[in-house]
Amino acid sequence: MFYSLDILGTIAFAISGTLTAIHKKFDPVGVFIIAFATAIGGGTLRDVLIGRTPVGWMLDLNYVYAIIGATIFAIIMRKKIEYLSTSLFLFDTIGLGIFTIIGTEIGLQQNLHPIVCVILGVVTATFGGVIRDTLCNEIPVIFHKKIIYASACVVGGITFLVLTRFNVPVNINYIITSLIVIVIRLITAKFKLSLPTFSTRE
Numbered sequence: 001m002f003y004s005l006d007i008l009g010t011i012a013f014a015i016s017g018t019l020t021a022i023h024k025k026f027d028p029v030g031v032f033i034i035a036f037a038t039a040i041g042g043g044t045l046r047d048v049l050i051g052r053t054p055v056g057w058m059l060d061l062n063y064v065y066a067i068i069g070a071t072i073f074a075i076i077m078r079k080k081i082e083y084l085s086t087s088l089f090l091f092d093t094i095g096l097g098i099f100t101i102i103g104t105e106i107g108l109q110q111n112l113h114p115i116v117c118v119i120l121g122v123v124t125a126t127f128g129g130v131i132r133d134t135l136c137n138e139i140p141v142i143f144h145k146k147i148i149y150a151s152a153c154v155v156g157g158i159t160f161l162v163l164t165r166f167n168v169p170v171n172i173n174y175i176i177t178s179l180i181v182i183v184i185r186l187i188t189a190k191f192k193l194s195l196p197t198f199s200t201r202e
Contacts (some may be wrong), residue, residue, distance in 0.1 A: 001149065001171045007066050012069035016091040017132050022078050024136050035071040035131055039063075041128035046103055048121050050110055062063030089189065090141075092129065092189070094143040096149070097181035099125040100156040100174070101174055108164065118157035125153045125181075148188035151195060156181035 040057050047055040057063040058201030098155040103124025107117030126142050126149060133140040140148045160177040168176075188194070 001174060002102070005174060006102050008063065009037070009072040009095045009102060010039045010063055010066050011094035012091045012098065013128050014067040016088055018071045018074035019078075019088045019091070020132055020136055028075075031075065032068075032071055034135055035074075036067055037135060038128045038132040039067045039070075041131040042099060042103070042126060043128075044123045045127050046106065049123070050106070050112070050120070054056045057070050080188045081096060087139070093182050093185045094129075096125045096153065096177035096185065097156065099128075100153045100181050101160050101177045104157045104160045104177075108161075114161050116153060119160065121160070122150050122153040123159035126150055148185060148193060148195065152184040152188075153162040155184060 014035045015035075017035040018031055020038070026034065031046035031167075040055075040063065043057065044055045062165040066193065098120045102121075104121035106116045106124075107120040130140040130142055156177050159180050160173060163176060164170075169187070
């Protein structure tokens with residue numbers, strides 16, 4: 001199930017990147033670049049940080065095939081997607097939830113401190129989106145004051161560690177953790193909840 005979730009998260013982020021690039025009116029090459037960067041950006045940075053090289057997608061071309069397939073699917077179905085922004089948010093949220101547990105689990109496999117495991121979960125889940133938004137000349141969503149993003153990943157990572165501590169079956173743990181991240185994002189978006197911001201007086 002771990003491998004299946006990783007592929008599913010890759011597909012979700014590839015579609016998210018494709019929709020963003022289409023919205024920006026990029027050409028086909030640009031669309032594929034954004035989709036690829038969104039899908040593997042966070043995982044690549046995570047693997048580099050923990051010294052896992054070559055990085056995961058270089059050792060398993062199924063990830064590349066999944067990205068290509070997801071990108072082509074999103075391009076073909078673009079005219080049938082009635083609400084582009086809603087679809088982008090949905091696929092981005094799904095990828096966020098899945099990649100949070102992937103990064104946290106890999107940290108545990110490396111016998112790293114729980115805090116580091118949570119950080120790896122956040123990195124895996126968010127930095128593909130950071131690269132996507134940067135390449136598209138947008139402020140990364142992780143920095144938006146009106147969007148709960150990384151905080152949802154932190155809660156998800158902690159949940160995963162707690163459930164692991166209590167020996168909850170791993171597949172159930174995956175489902176619960178990813179759903180928590182997804183639900184937090186959906187609720188905060190619906191009710192427009194956000195974290196406080198800092199300011200200075202002139």
